[in-house]
Amino acid sequence: MKEPQSALAALLRTAVTAAFGAEHAGVDPMVRRSERADYQADLAMGLAKTLRQSPRQVAAAVVAAADFGSLCDRVEIAGPGFINFTLKTSALEQGVAALAADERLGVPRPASVDRVVIDYSSPNVAKEMHVGHVRTTIIGDALARVLEFIGHEVIRQNHIGDWGTPFGMLIEHLLDLGGGETRGHSSLGELNEFYRAARVKFDADPEFADRARQRVVLLQAGDTRTLELWRKLVAISELHFFSIYEKLGVTLSPADIRGESSYNSMLAETAAELERLGLAKINDGALCVFAPGFVNREGEPLPLIVRKQDGGFGYAATDLAALRYRTQTLHGTRLLYVVGAPQAQHFAMVFAVGELAGWLKPPVRAEHVAFGAVLGADKKMLKTRAGDTVRLVSLLDEAVERAEAELVRREPNGDPAVRRALAPQIGIGAIKYADLSNDRIKDYVFDWDRMLAAEGRTGPYLQYAHARIHSIFRKAAEGGIVRGGAGAIVVVEPAERALALELLGFGRAVTDAAETLHPHRLCGYLYDLAVAFSAFFEACPVLRAPDEPTRDSRLALCGLTARALARGLDLLGIQAPERM
RNA sequence: GCCCCGGUAGCUCAGGGGAUAGAGCGUUCGCCUCCUAAGCGGAAGGUCACAGGUUCAAAUCCUGUCCGGGGCGCCA
Incomplete structure (x- = not known):
C-alpha cells in the first residue's frame, strides 16, 4: 500500500484527468500536511485560472471525480478552494503497519540510481584541521550517508591538499631540520608549527625561497628522495586526519583519499585536450580557458588558468583534471562538491569549462554544495580568544x-x-x-x-527522545513483556494520531534532503518527530496502558519511532544512545 | 565597479507562490506519589530591510534601493 500522502496525490491526479481531461494530467496536486486537517491539496486555485471556473467549483469537481472513501473519512472544501483531507483511522493504521514492516521505513527506491561522486572534507597536508573543515566534513558525510541509504552508489573523494608549491618549502624545511630523520612528528600540533616556521622562512629568506622553488620542480619531476620526504609529510598528516574522523564519526576511509597529487599525471593531458578542443589558448604566457559570461573587475573576460606562465599547474588545472576523471573514468552521474560558498565562481567556471569540453553533459550534473561560514558570538569568523583559528x-x-x-x-x-x-x-x-x-x-x-543546552531544539533533545523510548523497552523487558507481538497498531488518542502521521513522513523527509542536498530539512523533520513522540509520551502511558492490545500497539508505535529516530540520526552521522 | 549569498519575534533560526507567518532560547503561567522534567501544556512577543511591479493570491517571483558577508588572472 502506498503511503497516504502519495496515494492522495495519485488519486487527485486521476480525478483531475477524469474531470477536466487528459491535457491536465500533468498538474501538481500540491498535497501537503495541513494545520486544519491531515493533508490539504492546493491545486484548485491554479486550475481555476486555466479552466476559467471558480476555484471552489473546480475543487468540488475534483472531489466528485474520485473516490476518497477508502483513504479518508472527511474531504472538505474550505476557504478559496483548499481541499482538506482527514484520513480514515484504518488508512492511518495500515500506513503505519506498512512502515513497521519496511526495512527502509518508507524511503522509496530511486527511479534511477545515480553514481554520486562526492568531494568533501579535503584538508591540507602538513596543516592541522581547523573549524574551516568542520562544515564540509559534517555536511558531506551526512549527504553521503543519505544518498547511500536511498540506494545511490556513492563514491567518496577526499580531495586532500597534498600537492603544490607549498611542498617545496615544507620539504626544504624538513631537510634543514635534519633530513626528516628527526624523531617523527607524531603530533600534528608540531607539524602545524612546522608549517608556520617554513612559511616564515620562505617569506624572509630569499635563498630558502629559491631552494623551495627548486624543490617543487624536483617533486614534480618525481625525484626519489624528494618523494620520500613528501610521503613522510603526507603519512603523518593522514594519521591526524583519521584521528579526527574517528572522533567525529565520519565515514571517510583511507580508500577515499584521492588528493591533488593523484591528478599530477593527468594535468598535462588535460591541458593538451583543452588545447586540442580549441578551448585553451596562451594569454600572457599562461594557458587559459575563457568561459563565456565570466568577467574580471575591468569587465574583460576572466580566464581559468590551466597552466601558469612558469609552466606549473594551479588548482584550476587540478579541478579540471578531477572533473574529467570523475566523469570519464569514474563515470559519475552526479558530482557533488561540498566546498565553501566563496568558491562559487571558481566552480561555476570549472563546470562551464567541463561542459565546453564535453565531459559534463546531461543527464550528468555537477553541483557545488556551498555552505556559509562558522561565526562566533561576535558574528565574525570563529576564532580563539587570542585571535587564532580554532583547531x-x-x-x-x-x-x-x-x-x-x-x-x-x-x-x-x-x-x-x-x-x-x-x-x-x-x-x-x-x-x-x-x-x-x-x-x-x-x-x-x-x-x-x-x-548543548539542556533544553531546546538540539541534538541532545533528539537523542533524549530516543533514549526515553529505550527506557520503556528496558522496563518492558523487566516486566517480561514481549515486544513485537502480533497485535496491530491501533490509533485512538490524538497524540497517537499525530505521531502516526508524523512517522509517515519519514520517507519524504529523507528523499527531500537528498534531492535538495539540504540536510537541515531532515533535521527539522526529526525534531518534529521527536516533539510528536514527547507529546505522545506525556499523554499516552505505554506500560500502564488501560489494556493489553493498547499497550502492545503503543509499544509498536514506540518501536517504529525509535527506529525512525535512530535511522534519521544515523543518516546525519549522529549516534543514538539507548540511555542518557 | 561587476558578480554571488544573506536581511523573518529581544536572540538563534525554519518557511522560498496559497488559509490567521512557525520553532527553539529568553520572558511569563501551569504540570513530576505515575514508562527519564535534557520533558509536556498555555500566554505574551512580528509594517517578513525598504520601495515599486507581476498574480485571483507575494515573506516567497521580478526590478530598484539600503544594510551585512563574500568573490573578482597566474594561492588553494
Whole structure:
C-alpha cells in the first residue's frame, strides 16, 4: 500500500484527468500536511485560472471525480478552494503497519540510481584541521550517508591538499631540520608549527625561497628522495586526519583519499585536450580557458588558468583534471562538491569549462554544495580568544568535555564509565546537529550553550527522545513483556494520531534532503518527530496502558519511532544512545 | 565597479507562490506519589530591510534601493 500522502496525490491526479481531461494530467496536486486537517491539496486555485471556473467549483469537481472513501473519512472544501483531507483511522493504521514492516521505513527506491561522486572534507597536508573543515566534513558525510541509504552508489573523494608549491618549502624545511630523520612528528600540533616556521622562512629568506622553488620542480619531476620526504609529510598528516574522523564519526576511509597529487599525471593531458578542443589558448604566457559570461573587475573576460606562465599547474588545472576523471573514468552521474560558498565562481567556471569540453553533459550534473561560514558570538569568523583559528581537535574535545560536565551536573553519582561512553556521542552529536540544522548556504553562529543546552531544539533533545523510548523497552523487558507481538497498531488518542502521521513522513523527509542536498530539512523533520513522540509520551502511558492490545500497539508505535529516530540520526552521522 | 549569498519575534533560526507567518532560547503561567522534567501544556512577543511591479493570491517571483558577508588572472 502506498503511503497516504502519495496515494492522495495519485488519486487527485486521476480525478483531475477524469474531470477536466487528459491535457491536465500533468498538474501538481500540491498535497501537503495541513494545520486544519491531515493533508490539504492546493491545486484548485491554479486550475481555476486555466479552466476559467471558480476555484471552489473546480475543487468540488475534483472531489466528485474520485473516490476518497477508502483513504479518508472527511474531504472538505474550505476557504478559496483548499481541499482538506482527514484520513480514515484504518488508512492511518495500515500506513503505519506498512512502515513497521519496511526495512527502509518508507524511503522509496530511486527511479534511477545515480553514481554520486562526492568531494568533501579535503584538508591540507602538513596543516592541522581547523573549524574551516568542520562544515564540509559534517555536511558531506551526512549527504553521503543519505544518498547511500536511498540506494545511490556513492563514491567518496577526499580531495586532500597534498600537492603544490607549498611542498617545496615544507620539504626544504624538513631537510634543514635534519633530513626528516628527526624523531617523527607524531603530533600534528608540531607539524602545524612546522608549517608556520617554513612559511616564515620562505617569506624572509630569499635563498630558502629559491631552494623551495627548486624543490617543487624536483617533486614534480618525481625525484626519489624528494618523494620520500613528501610521503613522510603526507603519512603523518593522514594519521591526524583519521584521528579526527574517528572522533567525529565520519565515514571517510583511507580508500577515499584521492588528493591533488593523484591528478599530477593527468594535468598535462588535460591541458593538451583543452588545447586540442580549441578551448585553451596562451594569454600572457599562461594557458587559459575563457568561459563565456565570466568577467574580471575591468569587465574583460576572466580566464581559468590551466597552466601558469612558469609552466606549473594551479588548482584550476587540478579541478579540471578531477572533473574529467570523475566523469570519464569514474563515470559519475552526479558530482557533488561540498566546498565553501566563496568558491562559487571558481566552480561555476570549472563546470562551464567541463561542459565546453564535453565531459559534463546531461543527464550528468555537477553541483557545488556551498555552505556559509562558522561565526562566533561576535558574528565574525570563529576564532580563539587570542585571535587564532580554532583547531578542530580542541573544538571536538571541548564538546565532549562540556557534554560530560552536563552529565555530571545531571547525575553527580552516575557511573563515570557510562559518562565517558556517552559524552562523545552527545557532544559530537550536538555539534553536528547544530551545524546540519541550519540551512547550509547561510553563515551560522556557533554557540556552545545553545547547542548543548539542556533544553531546546538540539541534538541532545533528539537523542533524549530516543533514549526515553529505550527506557520503556528496558522496563518492558523487566516486566517480561514481549515486544513485537502480533497485535496491530491501533490509533485512538490524538497524540497517537499525530505521531502516526508524523512517522509517515519519514520517507519524504529523507528523499527531500537528498534531492535538495539540504540536510537541515531532515533535521527539522526529526525534531518534529521527536516533539510528536514527547507529546505522545506525556499523554499516552505505554506500560500502564488501560489494556493489553493498547499497550502492545503503543509499544509498536514506540518501536517504529525509535527506529525512525535512530535511522534519521544515523543518516546525519549522529549516534543514538539507548540511555542518557 | 561587476558578480554571488544573506536581511523573518529581544536572540538563534525554519518557511522560498496559497488559509490567521512557525520553532527553539529568553520572558511569563501551569504540570513530576505515575514508562527519564535534557520533558509536556498555555500566554505574551512580528509594517517578513525598504520601495515599486507581476498574480485571483507575494515573506516567497521580478526590478530598484539600503544594510551585512563574500568573490573578482597566474594561492588553494
